[in-house]
Amino acid sequence: MTRDETDARFSVFAAEAIVRLRPLAHATARDAHRADDLVQTTLEKMYAAWPRIERTASDPMAYARTVLVRSLISERRRLSWSREVLVDAGFSSANLAAERAPDHGEAVSARLALHEALRRLPPRQRMAVVLRHLEDLSVEEVSRLMNCSPGTVKSATNAGVRALRSLLADDVLNGDDVLNGDDVMNGVDR
Structure with missing residues (x-):
């Protein structure tokens, strides 16, 4: 299978996944921009492993949800470790x-x-x-x-x-x- 065919299948998956991942990311991240970044990070990680995911994962959307949640947990750990503080500029x-x-x-x-x-x-x-x-x-x-x-x-x-x-x-x-x-x-x- 060529890389172009794999990329085309991933593009179809990503278009569907964005619609389903955004609400989850927005509900858990508390910030629309962070949520969009989280969805982007999830899709980047999945793209890098897409041939393997396509071969082995029975449900790529469940895999994407797992990547999103674990990326959010990992981000929170990094933030607390580095003592970064997110500032809410009044934009809820x-x-x-x-x-x-x-x-x-x-x-x-x-x-x-x-x-x-x-x-x-x-x-x-x-x-x-x-x-x-x-x-x-x-x-x-x-x-x-x-x-x-x-x-x-x-x-x-x-x-x-x-x-x-x-x-x-x-x-x-x-x-x-x-x-x-x-x-x-x-x-x-x-």
């Missing part, structure tokens, strides 16, 4: 989304509130909640991706969902008219 995804589409109604407001609440979770809880509930992966799959025990996944997911419900309930009590935590976590739109 909620602010940017509000500037782009201010009149989209209650569903958008609920999604923004959920995204902001996810952003406020600790990294391990956020990753467990996103992988379990947004990516709909099993406890075992999340355990493998996060390189931890199934019990850790369950406790991190439980703590994350409880924290989300609390954060979303606080938004409602503070006058933000969004869906309550139960509605958002169960995917119910009013």
Whole structure:
């Protein structure tokens, strides 16, 4: 098989993968630019190993998800090791989304509130909640991706969902008219 044929097959995969990887990266990275960089890094790593992945991986998308999660974990370790601090310049995804589409109604407001609440979770809880509930992966799959025990996944997911419900309930009590935590976590739109 020629390199051009391999590149063409990878291009088809990458076009589909970007659509599926971006939401996962945005939900876990807390920053749209970092998330896009993370997707790019994932695709670069996969391109370098594509002939082997194509031969051996039964599900290249699952492989891509694993690369993305492990790249994010590795990045966080590097940042904490070097003591780099990411500075939030006041540009939250909620602010940017509000500037782009201010009149989209209650569903958008609920999604923004959920995204902001996810952003406020600790990294391990956020990753467990996103992988379990947004990516709909099993406890075992999340355990493998996060390189931890199934019990850790369950406790991190439980703590994350409880924290989300609390954060979303606080938004409602503070006058933000969004869906309550139960509605958002169960995917119910009013």
